Amino acid sequence: MADSVEKLRRLQAVTDAALSQLGLEDLLHELLERTLDILRADSAAVLLLDQDGTDLVATAVAGLDRELQHGLRLPLGVGFAGGVAVRGEPVAVAHVDRAGGFDNVLLPARTTSVLGVPMLSSGRVIGVLHVGTVDPRSFTPDDIELLQLVADRASLATQARRSHLDRAAAVALQRSLLPARPPAIPGLDVAVRYVPGAQVGVGGDWYDVFDLPSGHVGIVIGDVAGSGLHAAVVMGRIRSALRAYAMETDDPADVLTRLDRKVQRFEPDAMATAVYAVLDPTLSTVTMSNAGHLPPVMTGPDRPGHLLSLSPDLPLGAYRGAERRGTRMPLEPGQGLFLYTDGLVERRDRGIIAGLQRMVGALSPGTADATCNAAMALLDNTAPTDDVAVLAVRRV
Template sequence: MSTMRDAEDGDELLARLGSLTAQARELAEVQRSRVELAIALQRGMLPRDLPVARGFRLAVRYAPAYHGLNVGGDWYDVFTLPDGHIGLSIGDVQGHNIEAAAFMGQVRVGLRALASVTSEPGELLSRTNDLLLSLGTDLFATCTFMRLDPATGVLESARAGHIPHIWATADGRSGIADGEGGPPLGIVAGVDFPVTRSRLTTGGVFVLVTDGVVEGPSLSVDEGLDQVVRLAGIAAVAGLEAGALASAVMKVAERVGHEDDAAVLVVGHDGVETP
């Protein structure tokens, strides 16, 4: 009897293990499908081509985080505005799942759509903020939006809780933008976002990044930004093209010590200065 009971217990244990294994495989397949869908959403929502402006060079680098179930919502965008100016945005949605990836698409599309109504950076972020709040989601996003005038090199920018951009000039100066920003998009209604103005001179560069590039367990945000400042300063003095600088900045992301989305957007001016 004991032998028969042992055999029955063993069969029951094997059956339970088989059932648990099947459930684990099913769950893994569902999660893998969710990750693949989120990656497809990310790729489909990012711009395929960048605008061309005489005397200016644009470059982007993007590394989505899709290790395990860690799928983020970073984005970049560059597009021509109705008045001939160039709009540039970069941002990061809170969270690392398919909802974050989908919300990223809503933010990017919202910015583009509203930019056809007003491209003034502060007003644009304010309207986008109110639009996102009307959607009733619990998610929020940090963002920087810039408007470049190719005729003068003037850049107007506004920030919503995002990391400040980095600048460098051909005469060896470089630093982190110190303009005031507002809160992230999607948290508080009726917010005003201050606008700062600067000028991109011949040989100069502006670098916009998401926090996955400069911050993590192995690198503080201040250390990461300092590294980007040094790279931008070297690139501007040496006359490196925008793509080479973008690639060098993306290398910083490999040293932050975590797996997160990372986006880099570089604007360089290599044309003849307009008086």
């Protein structure tokens, strides 16, 4: 008993203090080195579940050549570590030579005994930690408890650092794709705003304004389902693909049809809403297509804005071969479009219709910048729970 208490004390001292300033891979490697000493093992490895949840990726090793970990992927359910991940509970094997399916790299042929435990976060398996010994070993309940404690500490560190890195990467990506200053287009007054959500952080909201070789102007706002780095990455791909398709046709319905096929093929788990509008070279006519997004607002020079009757088609990625329609309408001097994502109008304590009415009532006539300022005032100086993107375009 005294020996177990001493082991726990030494492990807690290492995980709570000495490793707190290290990067993730170095932290896990140092933690494994201490684990080898405490458990008197010869090799150890941490494998983390990839973003798709299909493969375990070797992230840190000890007692082995560290080059062995680079690029090594193990399908879920395959090998010793894959089996531990599927079972979601500790597995101890006293004689690995009597069992099949063991990994040849992270569990070398000379390994005689092995103990593996799942790495858990909120009850979900995010990886596997296992140790191996050359000499035969019957792992005790204390050994299993100690290794599970190591795995729990490693899981906490992994999730904390992943969340921090994902958020930082998502913010950087979002800023690179959504510049605060929109492009200058003659004849148009353009303003934009973006605010990340307080609860979900940076998500998949985006806006874009660009001129085309034909003289047309493309205007788009959209929202990829989900949040964090994955949503931001998918958003970047969709945004770039839409720009490419817009170079080939001035029909917004055709552009969204092509974009939908791209999402269906290359982003099978993604779904997004979007409104894509195209202004003709004279800026006197706008044609719009709506892929499941909330309706734009038409603003005027001397009268309140109003929601456009723009019937939405299905979101991108929702249904293969969905029909896409376009709606054309005039745009007089002084008139403009205000596009937004649902974070601006959706609240838990208020229905969406009430949110839309409140928004439309707040958008008084004025410049594009004044329109965006009026929209942001709807947040009442509180951080929105979901991210918010708005785009105002006015013909001058």
